[in-house]
Amino acid sequence: MDPAPSSDVAIVTPWYPSRHRPFLGAFVRAMVQATSSGPHRTLVYHCDEWVGPYPPAVEAELIRAHHALLPRILRPQPVDGIAGLLRLPVPLALGLTYAEIAKRHADTVGAALGRGPIDAPVVHAHVGLPGGWAALRNARPDARLFVTEHATFLDAVLAQPEARRMYDELLHRCTGFFAVGRAVRDPLVEAFPHHAHRIAIIPNPVSFAAVRPAPVTDLRRWLFVGGLIARKGVLRLLEAFAQCRREDPTLTLTLVGEGPLLKELRARGAQLGVAEAVRYTGAVGPDEALRLMREHDLLVHPSQFETFGMTVVEAVAAGMPVLVTRCHGPEETLVGIGDATAEFVAVEDDPTSLAEGFRRLRGRFTAGLDLDAARRVLSGRYGYEAVAAAHHRAWFAGPETAATTAVTERGMEQPVA
Structure with a gap:
């Protein structure tokens, strides 16, 4: 077995874009790209979940064989300008609890390293369970451990007693803990008030490097980017689009x-009679998704x-306005610039309110939005440079900085009360 790979910063994550799932974990890739600038070497441990209906006897034998093979295939692949990416398959039977899933991630990383620690002085994990737990169980005793929480299923994790206990232990033992916004921090503070002083806010980074080739002149080409699932409101979107297209067949x-x-x-x-006007691209990589944003006129995010x-935020970076629901995160990320770039609508099933929101936004667009100003503001809040600087100060500064750093709506660091 080769020696475990070493790095200055190790990233432990359950999601990272791959050939088969190119968009899964795009936000993790953005974080890696943003923070890997500078002299330090970054290595990503991607615990790639392989879920299947494994019978218990078969699963036990599969895991034994899998753990025996992992140290022999531990070969970092250069990608995204970092020291390397390690793909670690994690076999998971259907129906496991969040605690069981987190322990399986931790066991997989440990087996891959031959039961030795992650050889890095700084370890940064994505989501408390499973990523944070896997990092906690495998980091060096002297390592500084940080966690970024951005899971939409956090409430389900905390509803399971064993997972909640593990989360409490993680918060107690990590060097720094970051939520990407108030929609994440507030429920964590409610669940763990004794850790409130440890839970800071550092948002996701977004690239503002690419420039739109031509400005938006009308809101005809609608775009949605995300999972085709109920939570994303895609059926409501289609109904609203059909309503609006009856008024404007060019949409x-x-x-x-x-x-x-x-x-x-x-x-x-x-x-609805709109099949010829609707295009389905399937899953695409992050770069292609951003390119499509620069070719469309309006992001609809219901x-x-x-x-x-x-x-x-990526849509505003691509120079387009957004029609978006008040679904917690966007109200915070777009605070202070909504009039310049966005129209907010309520979270509900009725497509008519979404269509009415489009009509209002189109009317305001004709009167004049300020997309360039909104883009400049968000670049200062969420651009790679701003977010990377906040992480670097936490990673390489004293523990008091790691525990209290936050990025506010102005992109400045302040303590979290």
């Missing part, structure tokens, strides 16, 4: 993503809940 809609509602969306689009709403 088109591109749905970027995949999910279980694809077949239903296609069938309903045919019933989600029921978002911890941050990264695609909303």
Whole structure:
């Protein structure tokens, strides 16, 4: 077995874009790209979940064989300008609890390293369970451990007693803990008030490097980016699009993503008579998704809940306005610039309110929005440089900085009360 790979910073994550799932974990990749600038070497441990209906006897034997093979295939692959990416398959039977899943992640990382520690002085994990737990169980005793929480399923994790106990232990033992916004921090503080002083806010980073080739002149080409699932509000979106297209037959809609509602969306689009105006791209990589944003006029984001709403910020970075629900994250990320770039609508099933929101936004667009000003403001809040600087100060400064650093709506660091 080769020696365990070493790095200055190790990232432990359950999600990272791959050939088969190019968009899964795009926000983690953005974090890695933002923070890997500078002299330190970054190594990503991607615990890639392989879920299947494994019978208990077969699963036990599979895991034994899998753990025996892992140290022999531990070969970091250069990617994204970092020291390396390690893909670690994590076999998971259906129906495991969040605590069991987190322990399986931790065991997989440990087996891959031959039961030695992650050889890095700084370890940063994504989501408390499973990523944070896997990092906690495998970091060096002297390592500084940080966790970023952005999971939309956090409430389900905390509802399971064993997972909640593990989360409490993680908060107690990590060097620094970051939520991407108030929609994440507030429920954590409510669940663990004794750790409130340890839970800071550092948002997801978004690239503002690419420039739109031509400005938006009308809101005809609609775009949605995300999973084709109920929580994202895609059926409501299709109904609202059909209403608006009856008034303007030049409207088109591109749905970027995949999910279980694809077949239903296609069938309903045919019933509504808009099938020829709706394009389904399937899952695409982050770079392609951003390119499509620069080619469209309007992002429509009718989600029921978002911890941050990264695609909303990416759309503003791509120079387009957004029609978005008040689903927690976007109200925070766009605070102070809504009039310049966005129209907010309520979270509900009724497509009419979404269509009415489009009409209001189109009327305001004709009167004049200020997309360039909104883009400059968000670059200062969520651009790679601003977010990377906040992380670097925490990673390489004293523990008091790691525990209290936050990035506010102005992109400045302040203590979290």
